[in-house]
Amino acid sequence: MEQYLYFGNLGLGERQFQIANFIGLALHPSHDREIRHNALEALPFPENSIPKIQSQDVFEHLPFEKLPFILDEIYRVLKPAGVFRLSVPDYRSPLLKKRSIFDDRQRVIGDLMMGASATYDSATAQTKVSFSQDGNAHLWFPKYELILDLIVKSDIRKCATIKFYQCFTNDENFLTEPIPENEMFVLRSLPHDNRSNGKPISIVVDFVK
Known part of the structure; x- marks a missing residue:
């Protein structure tokens, strides 16, 4: 069975936990579907070996300047035609403002x-x-331009396809395209989360190698 990677703790109640392929990359593993991994370190997997990788509301907790290396590692281990799905809070969202x-x-x-x-x-x-120093604080505040900046600074820019589904592209305009579930459910996205009255609350983007 091929492994899929899920950054952070893979909660027992999450949809991804119901998919046996997913393993969590957790600083403090809490069950046998998680392995110990510090996201700031190299991924313990060979090149071109993982078909699906997801990071959901994790990267905003990490120092912004460390993220290009993490994206390099994701690109390295992602299989050709594999998909990495990134979602982070969108700080143009009225809810977050x-x-x-x-x-x-x-x-x-x-x-x-x-x-x-x-x-x-x-x-x-x-x-x-x-x-706060407990690991729960948001250390930077994602916007569309910051995600673009991370892309151009990392190997993830080499992906064959980079597709934004939901986000504010500027202060007035936004995308609310349906997100293919593809076993990588995004909880804080439309139509599942409508706390911002039909506007995005997350930046959701797929990278296809």
Whole structure:
């Protein structure tokens, strides 16, 4: 049976757990369908060996500058014609903006629901943001342009097809195309999650090698 990879803990209640091929890549494995793996390290699999890989709401918890290496590794182990599905929160979503902290240029610098806290520094007249150290904090705040930046900095750009299904492409326009389930269900996507009244709350993109 071919293995599929799922970044992070593979929860017993997740749809992917019902597919026997999936194994979780977990920093702290909790059952026998997970293996111990630090996402910042090389994947323990040979080149061109994995047909399906999914990362769902994981990469925003990792330092942005480390992600090109992770994408290089995904490209390395992905089989020709294999699919990597990436989904991360979209910080142009009205839902996520409501819980975010912005700087004076209206850039998101913290998510109050996901491990950020803010203090005001009267000496510099600026807001300072700190993040919880428990691994649950969002360390960067995905937008379409940032995903494009990661793509061009990594080998994942060599994929035969790169297809965005759902995301805001700018402050006004967005994509809400149906996502082929392909055994890689995305929980926080339309039509499963409509908390933003028909607008995307996640960036969902497929990479086909």
